[in-house]
Amino acid sequence: MSEDGIVNNQPIVIMPTVTQEKLTHKRDVFRLTKEAPHKPYFEDKKHNIILFKENCFDILPTLSENSVDMIFADPPYFLSNGGITCHAGRMVSVNKGKWDVSKGLEENFIFTQRWLRECQRILTHNGTIWVSGTAHIIYTVGSAMQSLGYKILNDIAWFKVNPPPNLSCRYFTHSTETVIWAAKNKDSRHHFNYSLMRKMNNNKQMLSLWSIRAPGPAEKIYGKHPTQKPIELLDRIVLASTRPGDIVLDPFSGSGTTGIAAIREGRQYIGIETEESYIKTSIKRLKDELETFHHDKEKGKS
Numbered sequence: 001m002s003e004d005g006i007v008n009n010q011p012i013v014i015m016p017t018v019t020q021e022k023l024t025h026k027r028d029v030f031r032l033t034k035e036a037p038h039k040p041y042f043e044d045k046k047h048n049i050i051l052f053k054e055n056c057f058d059i060l061p062t063l064s065e066n067s068v069d070m071i072f073a074d075p076p077y078f079l080s081n082g083g084i085t086c087h088a089g090r091m092v093s094v095n096k097g098k099w100d101v102s103k104g105l106e107e108n109f110i111f112t113q114r115w116l117r118e119c120q121r122i123l124t125h126n127g128t129i130w131v132s133g134t135a136h137i138i139y140t141v142g143s144a145m146q147s148l149g150y151k152i153l154n155d156i157a158w159f160k161v162n163p164p165p166n167l168s169c170r171y172f173t174h175s176t177e178t179v180i181w182a183a184k185n186k187d188s189r190h191h192f193n194y195s196l197m198r199k200m201n202n203n204k205q206m207l208s209l210w211s212i213r214a215p216g217p218a219e220k221i222y223g224k225h226p227t228q229k230p231i232e233l234l235d236r237i238v239l240a241s242t243r244p245g246d247i248v249l250d251p252f253s254g255s256g257t258t259g260i261a262a263i264r265e266g267r268q269y270i271g272i273e274t275e276e277s278y279i280k281t282s283i284k285r286l287k288d289e290l291e292t293f294h295h296d297k298e299k300g301k302s
Helices: 056-062 105-122 138-148 194-200 231-241 257-264 276-301
Strands: 042-044 049-052 068-073 084-087 090-093 123-133 151-159 176-183 209-211 247-250 268-272
Touching (some): 049 257, 056 105, 056 268, 105 123, 105 138, 123 138, 123 231, 138 176, 231 257, 247 257, 257 268, 257 276
Parallel strands (some): 068 123, 068 247, 151 209
Antiparallel strands (some): 123 176, 151 176
């Protein structure tokens, strides 16, 4: 399929749901993870969803090469340094947990390069990866990607629209995160759903500046994660770079937003997370999304 939606010289209409477009392949997440040394914490065989409560370094090396179509990663930012920030109008600590404490510049780079190397190995030849981060980690990510031979496609600036104020009044208010989009290597012919992205942007080419609000209360009813991403952001990422039936993986899955987007758009999903509380939040959110999906489907039949 070309970027302008032409197949065999015939125009096609790109639809963002699995019910309107055939599955692209027969690979599934259960065959892919059968060699994993640990059992899934949660699985749904009807919808091809797997969650592991493990360290990503215990799962990624067991997956076959060239097997995952798209990866979204929101790795530790290493910003838990005893500082303060503003949340809901109150001064709070920036500390998020032991997993977010910096181990120093060299160790942070080694960690980042290690998980990016595993992700690169399991990506399909034309697969892509999206990595989100603040200034604390995103330059390390970019440097590690370049050292491994990834092909960087875009650096998306996610503008959070209504960010919390800067309490110290010694910096500009932090209002963006960078999302790097990269292909496996220079020879990759990555998938980009250009026509749909243009359609979603009032028939204009979509810019690399995305104005999307941070997650609201409705996305946190089952619990929250300190770096939780909005479903609108992940929906756009999934639609832009995957086809229905593709396998999506998140090595730091947090509260499961990547999984929600994957379910919504008819993709398969593998999530990996070390913290049990976040896994439990993910399961509640995924089940709620599936219930909504089936309700809407039945409503459509009546």
